[in-house]
Amino acid sequence: MNILSIAGSDPSGGAGIQADLKAIAANGGYGMAVITALTAQNTRGVSGVQAIDGDFVTAQLETLSADVRIDAVKIGMLANQEIIGAVAAWLDTVNAPVVLDPVMVATSGDALLEDAAALHPLLARATVITPNTAELGALLGEAAAQDWELVLEQARRLASAHDVLVLAKGGHLAGAQCPDALVSAAGVLAEFSSPRLATKNTHGTGCTLSSALATRFAATGDWATALEQAKGYMLRAIGAADELQVGSGHGPVHHFVDFFGAADPMAAWWEDIAPLRAGIDELEFIVQLADGSLEREKFEYYLAQDALYLQRYAQVLAQASALAPELDSQRFWAKGAGEILEGELQLHRSHLVEGLANPSATTLNYVNHLSSCNSSYPELIAAILPCYWLYQDIGKRLAAANYEGHPYGDWLQTYASEEFDESTAQAIGMVRAAWKLADPAQRERMRQAFLRSSEHELAFFAQAHAESVEFSTA
Numbered sequence: 421m422n423i424l425s426i427a428g429s430d431p432s433g434g435a436g437i438q439a440d441l442k443a444i445a446a447n448g449g450y451g452m453a454v455i456t457a458l459t460a461q462n463t464r465g466v467s468g469v470q471a472i473d474g475d476f477v478t479a480q481l482e483t484l485s486a487d488v489r490i491d492a493v494k495i496g497m498l499a500n501q502e503i504i505g506a507v508a509a510w511l512d513t514v515n516a517p518v519v520l521d522p523v524m525v526a527t528s529g530d531a532l533l534e535d536a537a538a539l540h541p542l543l544a545r546a547t548v549i550t551p552n553t554a555e556l557g558a559l560l561g562e563a564a565a566q567d568w569e570l571v572l573e574q575a576r577r578l579a580s581a582h583d584v585l586v587l588a589k590g591g592h593l594a595g596a597q598c599p600d601a602l603v604s605a606a607g608v609l610a611e612f613s614s615p616r617l618a619t620k621n622t623h624g625t626g627c628t629l630s631s632a633l634a635t636r637f638a639a640t641g642d643w644a645t646a647l648e649q650a651k652g653y654m655l656r657a658i659g660a661a662d663e664l665q666v667g668s669g670h671g672p673v674h675h676f677v678d679f680f681g682a683a684d685p686m687a688a689w690w691e692d693i694a695p696l697r698a699g700i701d702e703l704e705f706i707v708q709l710a711d712g713s714l715e716r717e718k719f720e721y722y723l724a725q726d727a728l729y730l731q732r733y734a735q736v737l738a739q740a741s742a743l744a745p746e747l748d749s750q751r752f753w754a755k756g757a758g759e760i761l762e763g764e765l766q767l768h769r770s771h772l773v774e775g776l777a778n779p780s781a782t783t784l785n786y787v788n789h790l791s792s793c794n795s796s797y798p799e800l801i802a803a804i805l806p807c808y809w810l811y812q813d814i815g816k817r818l819a820a821a822n823y824e825g826h827p828y829g830d831w832l833q834t835y836a837s838e839e840f841d842e843s844t845a846q847a848i849g850m851v852r853a854a855w856k857l858a859d860p861a862q863r864e865r866m867r868q869a870f871l872r873s874s875e876h877e878l879a880f881f882a883q884a885h886a887e888s889v890e891f892s893t894a
C-alpha cells in the first residue's frame with residue numbers, strides 16, 4: 421500500500437514527515453512524503469519555521485500523483501493558507517482516503533499554524549480528522565473540552581458541520597485512561613481506550629497515530645479496525661519510548677518497537693529461574709516419579725496436597741479473569757479456572773481415597789503467595805505463570821520417561837499435550853503484554869511474583885520427601 425504524508429519536517433525525527441514515514445513503514449505501508457515546511461526543532465521545542473512555496477507544494481503533489489498510485493493520504497502540518505489552498509486544490513484531483521491531522525501546536529506548545537479557521541476548506545475534503553482536544557475546540561471556535569463527554573459532543577458537531585468522521589482523542593485529558601473514539605454526525609462509531617503510560621516521551625504521538633491509521637485503513641478498508649490496530653501500535657510505541665535516548669525534552673516514541681524493541685523480558689525471567697528448574701529436575705520426587713520407583717504413599721501425599729492447592733488455584737485464576745483488562749484475557753483465565761475444576765481435579769480424585777488431608781505449610785505458603793498478589797492484575801498473572809510454564813517444561817520430560825504399565829502413566833501424560841502448550845504460550849503472551857504496559861517498579865514486582873512462585877513450585881514438589889530446598893534467585 422502506498423501512503424503519502426503531506427507534512428512538515430522535524431529534524432529530531434520524532435514528529436512530522438520523519439515520524440510519518442517511520443509509522444507508515446512500521447505498519448506495513450510504503451511511505452512517501454511531500455514536504456510543506458521545514459522546522460528548526462528539537463525535543464524541547466520549535467525555534468524556526470520555513471514554509472515551502474504553495475506552487476512548489478503543488479509541483480511535488482502533481483509530479484507524484486502523475487506517476488504513483490496513492491492508497492491513502494495523511495496530512496499534517498500545513499503552516500499557512502497558501503499551502504492549505506494548494507493541498508485542497510490537489511485533493512480535488514485524487515480519489516484516496518484522507519486522514520487530516522489538524523496540526524496547530526507542537527507537543528512542546530509551539531504554534532505550527534496561525535489560524536484554525538484557515539483549515540476549514542480542507543475539512544470537507546478529508547475522510548477522517550484527528551484533532552486533539554485543543555485543536556477540536558479551536559476548529560469549532562470554542563474552548564478546549566476538559567472531559568470526555570464534552571469532547572465526544574464537540575466531535576459530533578464538527579463531524580456534522582463538515583460531513584467527515586472525527587477521531588476524538590482524549591490523550592490530553594486528565595485520568596488513568598487515554599480514550600479515542602471515531603465519531604460521525606450520528607454519534608460514536610467505535611471507541612478504544614488504553615491505559616495512560618507514565619512517560620514524558622510523547623513527541624509526535626499525533627503524527628504517529630494518524631499515519632498508522634491511514635496505513636491500517638489502506639490495508640483493511642475499515643476505520644474501526646484500522647483505529648483498533650493503530651491504537652494498539654501506538655500503545656506499544658509509547659510503552660517502549662523510554663528505551664530510546666533522544667534529546668532532553670519530550671523524546672520520540674519507539675516507532676519500530678515491534679522490530680527492534682528490547683529483548684524479551686519473558687526469556688530473561690526464564691533464565692532467572694534456571695537454578696530452580698535444575699533443582700526441580702534433581703529432586704528425588706521427580707526422579708522417582710519419572711522412573712516409576714516413587715512410593716505410592718508419597719505420590720498420594722503429593723496428589724492430596726495438589727488437590728487442595730488446585731481448589732485455591734482455580735479461585736486465583738477466576739480472580740485473574742475478574743481483573744483482566746479485556747475480553748480475550750478474561751476468557752482465557754476463566755477457561756483455565758473451569759478446566760482445573762472439571763479436568764485436573766478429576767484426575768486427582770481418581771487417584772485419591774476420598775476426604776483426605778489438610779493443607780501442609782508448604783501448600784499454604786504457595787496459595788497465600790498467590791492470594792497476596794490478587795489486587796494487581798499484572799502481578800497476579802506473573803505469579804500464576806510458573807504454574808503453567810514449569811509444568812509444561814517438566815511435563816515434557818516426564819512424558820518422555822513414560823512407559824507401558826508405568827504406575828503413574830496417566831499423570832505423566834497430563835501436562836504434555838498440545839492444548840497445554842498452547843495455553844502456556846497464551847499465558848506467557850498475556851504476562852508479556854501486561855509487562856509492556858507496566859512502569860519499572862511494577863515490572864520488578866511482577867518479576868518478584870514470578871520468582872517467588874517458582875520457588876514455591878520447587879518446595880511443593882519437594883514436600884513429599886520433606887527434602888530441604890535452598891533458594892538462590894535474587
Ligand SMILES: Nc1ncnc2c1ncn2[C@@H]1O[C@H](COP(=O)(O)OP(=O)(O)OP(=O)(O)O)[C@@H](O)[C@H]1O
Nearest residue numbers: 527552589591592598615616617624625626627629
Ligand atoms: N501517556 C500516554 N499513554 C498512552 N497513550 C497516550 C499517551 N499520550 C498520548 N497517547 C495516545 O497517543 C495518541 C495521540 O494522542 P494525542 O492526543 O497526544 O495527540 P496530539 O496531541 O495530536 O499529539 P502531538 O502531541 O504529537 O501533537 C492518542 O491515541 C493518545 O491516546
Ligand SMILES: Cc1ncc(CO)c(N)n1
Nearest residue numbers: 428429430435436497526
Ligand atoms: C513538523 C512537525 N509536524 C507536526 C508536529 C506535531 O507534533 C511537529 N512537532 N512538527
